[in-house]
Amino acid sequence: MRIRDSVAVVTGASSGIGRATALRLASSGAALVLVARREDALRDLAREIEQAGGRALVAPADVADFDAVERIVRRAVDELGRLDVWVNDAALTAFAPFQEIPLEDFRRILDVNVMGYVHGARAALPYMRDQGGGVLVNVSSIVSEVPQPYTHAYCMSKAAIRMLSASLRQELRLDGARGVKVCTVMPATIDTPLFEQAANYTGRKAKAMPPVYSAERVARAIANVIRFPRREVVVGPMGRNLMIQRKLAPGITERLVASQVDRSHLSRTEPAPATNGNLFEPAYLPASVAGGWHGKRRTAFRRAAAAGLVGAGVATAVRQRR
């Protein structure tokens, strides 16, 4: 579907992937409806979009509240005329040993990450079906396939989202709504403020587990599935590798990822106080796309290293030939 002149709703637009996606779609000519809890962060973003010549509506809401989500759809249609794209992106997470995470935190994560997406789909799809077209993008994660310890609620929710998308695709097909597409985007580790805003009961600081990719990269993948809808898209080559590994050798992959999380996802030196993060109250951190994990710089470094390795390999091969 063409992005120019379309109307797109992005949830979780205040920071991270949602913010990068909103900026990307706006620069491609879509009118945006920005959804998140933090109104001031959305206002800043809307100003940024409008200064670049775009159009954006600020719609502060908690996606766990279905009535609020329905109101957003009505507002989008009233003020912008239609609804072409819905990006479900708002998500929370917690790092905690299973017995120690408060059950209400666990419930809240499932409520936002799963029911929030259900609410978005439920409110948006009727309009898209009436129009005869539209794209629903559900941002899941590679942890929907590759499990991680200490983030049970998050992993569960991401797997649930993936299945929600698949099930909706089937249903839309049976109903003959051929023009309405549902796509799942599964990013690997992304440089966003998620890690710092998350709830944490491990006593250890949560870090972005390498390799880290930039949120702009996910935004690009989302724009691409809107243009050319695909069922599932993984962002980040290492993520794709891990997904294949998990299918080929599930047991080994589980054990490897578990120890990698223990080594590099949770710090062994930096402590962290117990917090419920941004679960119940929005974060106080500045709303930005990146989370200070240098996703872009790291990607550039990896590329340079890979190019160097290939170059060295070629040089060695050429020398041995002689």
Added chain:
Amino acid sequence: MNGFTGGEHTAAAGTRVYAGVAGPRGAAPVVCVHGLGCSHRYFAPLADALADVARVAAPDLPGFGRTRGPHRTLDVRGLSFALADWLEATDRRECVLVGNSNGCQIIVDLALHSPELLGPVVLQGPTCDRRARSARQQGARLFADQPWERPSLGPVVLRDWAACGPRRYAETFAYMLGDPIERKLRYVHTPAVVVRGERDPVVPRAWAEEVAAGLPHGRLEEVPRRAHTLNWSAPRQLASIVRPLLA
């Protein structure tokens, strides 16, 4: 060349309507209604020619140009309802309406259900000739018109045809052929000018005269040595016909 200096989006007719706009804000409004498969783009030269005295707006009707349409193709009534809704939403009641080709049918249909929105009307190359109301005849006439148009119109129109797609184009064409415009003309209660290019094979002189005679306040103007798409090939002459209608 683009005579439009800006564009505006409006929530109307169940979609997000795009319109190319030109001319100073607050000037007398002129609305251009495009023909089959076209969009605001081919009105650019006319908008340019009128921009000194009028606020020209050319909306893309749902499904054409930059306005997304419903899945189902709209018929003549559907398109004129959409135009009415847009005129109301953008507060452009009783402004000068300029139609080209099939756009004229939409304007005339508007007179039936929303006479209060209608201002002075310019019907440039009104379709479809009562005596040639088949796809083959109209197709042949449109083909015969090609040599008389400026070649630069080609890419503009092809781009718009691609935007609306072959299915919508063909279905709209069928609706246009079935539209009995001659029976609706007497409801156009405002001043109306029928404009015809002298060499227009799509709108023969006899048909243009019949349309002008059927309008309560109609008259016929002819532009010498030009054909069907005067808004592109003779914008100045067409603009000089529109000017006196600006109140």
